[in-house]
Amino acid sequence: MSILSKLLLDSYLIRRSFSLLAPRCGPVPFKVKNSMTGKLETVTPTHSPNLTWYCCGPTVYDSAHMGHAYTYVQFDIIRRILQQFGGYNVVFMMNITNIDDKIIQRAQAMKGQRQGSEALSTERSDQAKSDWLSVANKYEREFFDDMRSLGIMDPTIVADVTRHMPQIILFVEDLLKKGLAYVVDDGSVYFDAKAYGRGGKFRQTLDPSFMRPDEMSTKKRSPADFALWKGAKSNEPSWPVPFSPIPGRPGWHIECSTLASHFLGSKIDLHSGGMDLTFPHHENEEIQCCAFHDVDRWVSHWMHTGHVVLDDDTKMSKSLKNYVTIKDFLASDDPQAFRIFCMQHHYRSNCRFSEKSTKAAISTYARWMTFLNNADFYHLGVFDHLVGEIDDRAMFAKLTEVQERVSFHLFNDFDVPEAMQALSELVDQVYPIILNPERPKISRLDKAMPLSGAVPAVANYLNKFLLNLGVTMPIRANLFNMIVDAGGASDFGSVRSALDLDVAKLMDDVIRFRSAVRGEARRGKKARSRVNLLKYCDELRDNLLKTGISVKDHGNDCASWDYVKKTRKVNSVDYKKQLFIILTMIWAMLKTTTVLSVTTLLKLLLTRSRSKLALFQLN
Template sequence: MERVWQPPCGSCANGAAPGPQLVLYNSLVDRKVPFVPAAGPGSKQITWYTCGPTVYDSAHVGHARNYLSFDIVRRVLEDYFGYNCLFVMNVTDVDDKIILRARRNYLLTQYRQAAQDPAKVFADATEALAAAVAKQQRKVGEAQAALAEVAAESGGAAEKRREELATNLAQEQLLLGKQEAAAAAVAAAGAAAGAGKLLELAGDALAAALDKKLGATVTDPAIYRAHAAKYEAEFLEDLASLGCRLPTVLTRVSEYITEIVQYCEQIVANGLGYEANGSVYFDTQAFRSAGHTYGKLNPWAVGAAALAGEAADATGEKRHPSDFALWKASKPGEPFWDSPWGRGRPGWHIECSAMASSILGSQMDIHTGGEDLRFPHHDNELAQAEAYFHACPGGCQQWVNYFLHAGHLGIEGLKMSKSLKNFITIRQALESFTPRQMRLMFVLQPWERKMNYGEQAKEEMRSKEALLRNFFCNVEVVLRTQKVAATSQRWEEEEKQLQQALDAAQRRVHEALCDNINTQAAMLALCDLVKAANVYLSKRQDAAGPCPQAFLLRAAAAYITRILSVFGLCSAPGDFLGLADAAAAASCGSTEAVLDAFSAFRDTVRGLAKAKAPAAELAAVCAGAPDDAAAKAGSSGRAAEMLAAFVAFRDEVAALAAAGAPAGEVLAACDRVRDDTLVELGIRLEDKPDGSSVWKPEDPAVLRAEQEERRRAAAEARGKKLRTQLENKRKDLEKFEKLAALPSIQEALADKYSRWDAATNEPTHDKEGKALEGKALDKARKEVEKQKKVRAPLEKKLAEEPAFLQALAADIAALVAELAALGVRENGSA
């Protein structure tokens, strides 16, 4: 099938534009094409619709991949390229999944409250899981058959179809494995496990069984609305926690029923839809006959039942297998609204077409969503919109100019999915990562390609974050400590090289962002600039040479900050409202003054302690130490916090000096204020070999994480040493206990010799009673010596320490206890 896409007006006028032109990967043609707004080449007004959540469960990291990736793309278009975006996001609060999940949760809750007999719960769980396994086995068989059907087909479309059907089969097999594992776990647990444990193992299968039996009895519409409202609120909280910009317009299906009904009516009136028993279906064959193309985004999926996402047409109402529901007749146990066709509710796809058309009209610039929505959802959206505007002057052949699809987020080879139960919720992920770290992880990946949520992506993110943090801290130190008026500002070759690196980075970033908003390449350019600046700093930190040029470093840091703000990795103009707080800016200077005085005071205290100076010198340093800082700080919030910590530390040092404490205690106090007090205040204090120190602002969570990693590494190193000692001592104990358990030499040789000399403890007669002489006596003496050598190590130890074995056992017990205290197992795992 030929795939048609029309470049927006003006994109080819007057030849190529000077410099790189912004291009986007358009799923309508699966290639990069120039981006030109529908309003015209020179316009900065664009429209954008994104498929929002179906609010039936908590959002997971796969959803974050979609919404964060397109938040980054949106920010680049708005903050870098200067577009003004009318951004519309829908919330699907009426949908099969929501209805099913709300109903099942309600029924399972009722069942749980009434579950008193574990034997009955066990029987019900076993039956429900058997049914679930059998159903899933059928689905696996259908997926295998669908894949087998296209096995012999050739061509690019066939290959695409095979790839998607193979992925579908793998997903169905994964789900079957999980259900079989649950059935085995229930069988192994038995009724003795108790109702709670059985419900934990078989809850989903039980809910499905209860829904099949009792679903029609759940008629209260508040049950469905409450379920959707809960997860909508959670989703919006997740967006805020991830730092995503809010949409201009938020549309809910439940608030656009009137528009949806009217949309369906118009499609029917245009001859491209039909009513059947209270439902309305889209007529794909009439749509094609009218000159439209069905399946623009994913033509190879058209006709594949396994990929269509529609329930089997058991009623026979459809005119063609590819037809899909616009409006569904009401069934028992479902919410409904009145319509010209009777009570019912919207189909899966109609909501987006109707709501987007209501806000944006007959054409939009950009439509986004996850890769899994290409077919059938987005293809059906396009068809519905073209059918709705079919009778308008000029018709509608291209409702969306640019369709952008975010690549799947994979985990263990399959996409992260609620149905597969292989997902990590956004909230769970934010227990391990900060919002900035998660955003950075996606910035470092091309938005349109598949991404694996694995250690490689996480490690790359951590490495880049550490590089940037260290760079900004180093520049901040130069800006804070260098007195520009007292240093030469002459540029040498090193400054020219750094400026060239800045120029190159700016050019590379622009080219990368023009090229399909390639944030991965842009970040690589920024990191290369950081490395060039680090090389420059290392050259300029030689005390004998010129100082680093603060203005040039600030220019490089300011550019990097600007691009990071475009990506949402630090605050951008679009992220806050109103005017900046001048008082906050003034407070920043006061805080720096306190920290400068604080670190200088601590440096002095450490120097005196290391030199074992008299207590009187320490006391003299403490006398009035914060006064200068207090005068500079006033009483502003952040500075006041720092000043309070300064005073507390001074008081602690003064008390130690008054008590004549040893130098080690004073040094320990210096370490505590660095590792505890300042960490909680978000300050990294680095001690330098010359006895001075430098402070750098830092996220307390990052500092705590570093401390925990150091503690873990130290515990691991200590644990390794202890395990070696423990292993050696256990070997010794085993060896010496075996020696202690040996019989006496006479007992050991009793089968060879019958009489022994009491004075020499040597054998005198063989086992038959014959006296030993000559070679026989020499042999006997050698055997005795051999026995003595075996026992000699134990005898020596016991001679040195009679309670040697008891002491060795006590050492082993102490080592085991110390390993346990470190949180390290004896086998080496934490």
């Protein structure tokens, strides 16, 4: 095949491949295993392509742990699939339970620690209220800080319980007027399951072992009844109500029902939470909302995540005190690797949180990042003497097959692990071709042959897949993906700051400079000069490694670089330190070299980066 024919074929195949990444006309149909029915069902949003989704939020009395992280990262991945791949406008709502027995108890415990043996009963009610509210506000702020550190998108709507007390009271009043609830002598209100007369949706019979202690009241007419409103105890926060002379506060289930109904209406497309909320929380939510809205089905489809379990198969939970907080985890581990860990588990399955499983996720993340970097270097010509023969037709056929498999799995109950398996097979097939040390070296003349168009198509597809699912990238080798991403769904510019791009370009020039110096040193005639130059090249490589940058020599005076410290949080101060080391080593080379002129070496380094160095104010 002539060079011109190959270029034309590559151009056609690349355009065809990229067209598969473009948004479709209209949203993509998807299926979910409905926790209520146990069946795989096609979701048809009420107002498609707009989709309403309510997710149970935290009770903010303590720091969130990795069990919470697993649940909310999984839902963030699903939300991104629907938005980025599916074409849906997702209205994602979350509540914040900021009044609860656990919050009150935590406030009492904290006050006891501050005041020693002084009893809470000696404090005024307004002071007690201030204490519990400050506890709730503190942990609500911490929760959202943790979520953002994990790369989780903010909800479309966030609703605190205490800011919507009038709506909750009206909801309870409505059920009382319909004869579906009753007031007891302590001011509490219970839903009347017998008067409602319909069986449960998740469980047909009541299992008291699933009920919270505060719901095991002797004042109830039936064990199946549950609290809508709780009469206040002494010195507890409370709100006046028209249906009782005794003030009180909401029950557990009424909060989510009222807030979701207030913002999303009488029919919700998706409702989610951890599997431990299925019964009684979601059961009772569905029952009281069907009663309130006078409908047979309030939520169209329910989704529940599995648990995080430890090596001894116990669930990670605060009650067992076997948890790791998100803040403690992020102090030493990478949120991107944890996202990959979540992507390796189906959202409905339990996951084993162990050193072995997290290392497997880190390995996958590192391999894919290295592949993307090497794909960039392939097109920079770094691996010209290593690349194998590439059958573009076969490679594009494989890419198309993988794209179809990925699409099927993503919209078939959000089976991300199977989609990742398909991508791994694709990477494993391309990787040996672009970095093949067994291939004989080719001459400079042979380098005029055009490169493969399949390699950038594969790299671009993997890159977009990861970005669309919230996996952010370390600095990449060049701007290739920014160019091809212009018509895609991802805003690549939001992932890399201008500073990141400048550092990446600078690193490209530094590696070119180092390669040129090494090449001249190896060809130089003066032994001392050769030794000094090679020594400084090695020292530059070693110093860069200490900052988290790995330099790899590939022969024929070419090299590549990559970030190796994936857990390191890099900021502008780190960049200044890295650049200071780079420039110090280069200056040492310039002072000792007799092989190249200072002007030539500076030109090699600053050809494209002269204006960029002004960004760094080294003090």
